[in-house]
Amino acid sequence: MAQLARPGASRRITIRDIALRAGVSVSTASRALNGKPDVSPQARARVLAAAQELNYMADAYARTLAGGRSRTLGLIIPNNGDSFFAQLARGVADAATAHGYSIIVYNTNESSELELQAHQLMLARRVEGVLVASVESGAPPLARLLEAGLSCVLLNRRLDGLQVDEVLSDYEEGAYQATAHLCALGHRRIAHVTLEGDRYSVRTRLAGYRRALEEQGIGEAPELIIRYSRLPLLYERILQALPALRPRPTAIFAYNDLCCVPILRALQDLGWKVPEDISLVGYDDAEFAAWLSPPLTTVAQSPYDVGVKGTEVLIERLESPSESQGAKKLVLKPQLVVRQSSAPPSTATTQRDT
Amino acid sequence: MAQLARPGASRRITIRDIALRAGVSVSTASRALNGKPDVSPQARARVLAAAQELNYMADAYARTLAGGRSRTLGLIIPNNGDSFFAQLARGVADAATAHGYSIIVYNTNESSELELQAHQLMLARRVEGVLVASVESGAPPLARLLEAGLSCVLLNRRLDGLQVDEVLSDYEEGAYQATAHLCALGHRRIAHVTLEGDRYSVRTRLAGYRRALEEQGIGEAPELIIRYSRLPLLYERILQALPALRPRPTAIFAYNDLCCVPILRALQDLGWKVPEDISLVGYDDAEFAAWLSPPLTTVAQSPYDVGVKGTEVLIERLESPSESQGAKKLVLKPQLVVRQSSAPPSTATTQRDT
C-alpha cells in the first residue's frame, strides 16, 4: 500500500500495456493504433478495444522522437492580446485543429531579439512549419529557419529577397477603396489619421490613400497626414490639429475603427457634425463600428481568414511537399462597408459631379 | 553530390555532435549543458563553446522523454479570439515565457465535448499543468486530469466539489460596486442589461447587482433585467424594452463596455440624454470606454492579471510540490472607474441625500 508519492502521480499507460492486454506485440499494436494496413481485423479490434478500456493516449513526445513528425505548427506574432492578432490566432488555431495539428505561440512585441528567441524555440520544439506575423529581424533569420527544413508562411507581412509563401489582406487596396469612396462622394480634401512610425500596416494604408488621391489628380498635402503615437493621446491631437487646417478637410480616413472613437468625440466637441460637416471612414469593421453614432463606414477585413488561409497553405505544403514549388502569394481582398459616417461634402464647391 | 532530398532538410545537430567536438562523453556534455555541478570547468567551457559554435538547440522531445519534464503548460479557453480571453491568454503567455515554459492553447467554444478533447490533448502533450477557463464538462473530467498527475488552476471559473486552485476577478464585487455607485448617486430604479443564459460571468454580475439593491432595501423588479442574445440584436432590444418600463429606469448597469455602444446609440435615438436622463455604467474598462460620448463609467478588471497570477500559482505548485497543500484561492478585486456617464437622477424624488 501507499505506493504513490504524490497522490495522483499514476504511471503512464504505454503501448506495451495495451499490447499485453490485446495479446499482440508492440509493433502490431502500433500498426493497429495508427490504422496501418498490415494488421488482421481481429488483432486490430482487440488492440483498439484494449486502448479504449485503458483510456490510452499515445505520447506525443515519444511518437515524434521515433517517427519524425510532431504535428505542431509555430505561430510567431507581435501580441496575441491585441484584438487583430487574437482573431488571426483564432483562425490559425481553428484551421490547425481541423487538420490535427497543435500550435505553439510566441509573442515578439515586434522586437527582433525576441523573434530570434522565437526561432530557437521553434527549432527546439520541432515544429513542422511556422506562421510568421512578425519579421522585424528581417530575412536572414527566416532563411535560417528554412534551411533547417521548416516551412514558413508570412501572414500580413512582406519580406523582400526571400522565396516564401505569403498570405495577406490587402491594406493598400482597402485604403484605396476607402479613399476612393470619399473621392467619389466629392471630397477632395481628405485627411489621413494614422499611427506614427513606418510599420507595414501604416505604410500600406498610406500607399493606398495616395494612389486614390493621385488617380483623382489631387495633389499631396502633407499637413493632412495626422499622426498619433498612442490612443489616449489621439483625442487631444485631433482637437489641436483639425481646426488649424486651412481649408478645412471635408473627410477623414482613419487607421482603424478603434481610433475613430476618440476622433468622433473630438469632432463632436469641435462642433463638426458627422457626416454633414466631415465624413469619417475607419478600417477593420470592428464589432462596435455599426453602433457608433453615426454608424461607421469602414473597410472590412478578416484577420481570422488570414489565419485560416495561412495555416491551410502551410499544411498543404507540409503534406504534399513535391507540389507547389514556387512561393505562393495569397491576397485577401478587403471590402468597403458603407454606413452613415460618410456622405458628400456639404459645400458643393469641391464636388466633381456638379 | 546532391545529397539532400529536400533542399534544406539538413541533419539535426545533436548532443553527440557537441560531445565529439568538445572531446568529452555525451553524459558530460549533458551535464555541462544543464548546468549540473559535477563537471570540471575546462570541460564545461569546451562543451558550451562547442554548443555555441554549432548553434545547438536541445531537442525538447528527446529531453522530455528522457527526463520527464516538458516545461509546457496547457491553456483551455473558450475562445482566444475574444478580446477578454485574448488578454488573459497574453497574461498566461507572458508569465509562462518569463519562467521558461511554453504554452499550448486549446479553444473549446464552451463545448463540453471539445473540453474533453482538450484534456486528451493535454495528456498526450505531457503538459505539466493546465490553466482552465472553460469548465462546461464539470468536475469529473478535471478530477481525472488531477489523477493523471497534472496540476490545474481554474481561471475566472468556479467549480464545486473539487480541491483545485482558483484565480478569478471578482465579478460579483464589480457588479456590486457598479450598482452601489448608482445607488449612492440616488438611483433606485436601475436596469441591468445582460446576456441570455446562465454562464458564470452573467450569474455573478447578477448576484452583485442584487446584493447592492438589497442593501438599499430596493426590491426585486424582474422587468428591469433586460436580456439579449447577440450584440447585433441589442440595439433593437433596448429601443423596444426601455420605453415600455413604468416607471422609467434612471440608470442602467450593463454587462460590458462593448454592449454600451449600441445602448448609447439606442438611448440617443430614444432622445434620452446620458447622464441627464439616464445613467449608464459598463464593465471591463475597454480601450474605447474613455472616448465614448459621454466617457463611460465602468468597472476595470484585468484579464491579463488573471492570466499572469494563474500561471504563477500553477508554476509555483509545479516547482515546490511539497508546499502549499490546500487549494489556493486568489481573488482579484475589480475597480470602479467613474467617468461622465453616471450622475444623480434629475428627478430629485428618489434621491437619498435630500
Place this chain on the structure above:
DNA sequence: TTGAAAGCGTTACCAA
C-alpha cells in the same frame, strides 16, 4: 570528475 549503458515510449525496418 568522468563515461558507459540503460532507459523514456514510440515508430520503422526486417525477417520470419
Place this chain on the structure above:
DNA sequence: TTGGTAACGCTTTCAA
C-alpha cells in the same frame, strides 16, 4: 500478417 530489434536524442543511474 506478425514480432523482434534498432533507432529517435536526451537524461540519469552507476561504476570507474
